[in-house]
Amino acid sequence: MHASFRRQLILDRIKEDGRVQVAELSQTLGVSRMTIHRDLSRLAEEGLVRRVRGGAEALTEPGDLLGGGRCPMCSMRVRQRTAFIVQCAEGAQLRACCPHCGLLLLDSRPSAVSALAADFLHGRMINVRTATFLVEPNLTVCCTPSVLCFQQREDAIRFQKGFGGWVMDLFQAQAHLRGVMRLKTMMDEP
Template identity: 45%
Template sequence: MVDFPTTRQEQILGWLSESPSLSIDELVRRLGVSVMTIHRDLDQLVRSGQVEKIHGGVIRADSRTRRTRALQVCRLCDAPVSERTQVIIQTAASEPLYACCPHCGILLMGEVVQPTSILAKDFIYGRMVNALTAYYLVGSSITLCCQPSYLCFGSEGDALNFQKGFGGRIATFDEAKVQLEAEHHHGCGGEHSVG
């Protein structure tokens, strides 16, 4: 229990210098005060321009760029989700699921019951495209979080052009899914629970 607001605020800033974001729950736990109190402290820090509140937590005010880069964690491998390669699976039943890259996204897909949409980031244009109709460049010389790397392209032409420079082979979603699931099962040997 930390009684003084200024002491708590200094403490919060101290923790934020070590990690880019903190959740409200974590602050409640660490400081032993109520959620209301945490919000009051954070509001003061926001007013003084030192932090920014995000959904359910707080980030340093100077880490604006990290906010989009590392806010989400891959549902499959726990890697931070890069905005450049993210895959988002929407379901009727729960919050959207994020994957770090198409490699994880396609594998994750197989575990999701009734996804309503699967969006992947086009590697060239940076816009979200339908992952099911996209093309994937597999095992090119571009290294991403997961190996082999799967790059997503909204059009086959873009994938082909990219292949000329960076190698790899092109797969549709279904082909990529079959390959990944086969590799995954006799791959690294790690147990992976399904469902």
């Protein structure tokens, strides 16, 4: 059996079962454990799987992590492009539709320990504590007022030149949104 074919088989198994064991693979594929170890290392180096004791496991794909759910703040479908994930101390992971809802969600959960958001330009998930936010640009991507999230401050500034708005850090963006939402509620009240 050709090595690349074998690695593909292993990869398929990991995708199906979530994880594989070296001993078991060596038996079913009829090759030495050493060979399987090498295959798994290679797949791990390529960033396709994660090595664990005695085997390997599937990486959580961004699609699995983000797809399908609905935003707890506005019940819109969560799209990967604008997703905002709040990790709570008790282990719960809440996914908001966009940084607008994400920041409000973060505010509403005192047990939140960390949060990730999709970089608006590159799509990567980034830590919101070190992110830069563009607040209220003339660009509606999801909920309004719009909030966009960037890893690089320069990217936020570039978008600001095109779409206006304010460049803020997490703390400022949260405070701003809190103020805007309070005003909105006051105006909505009869």
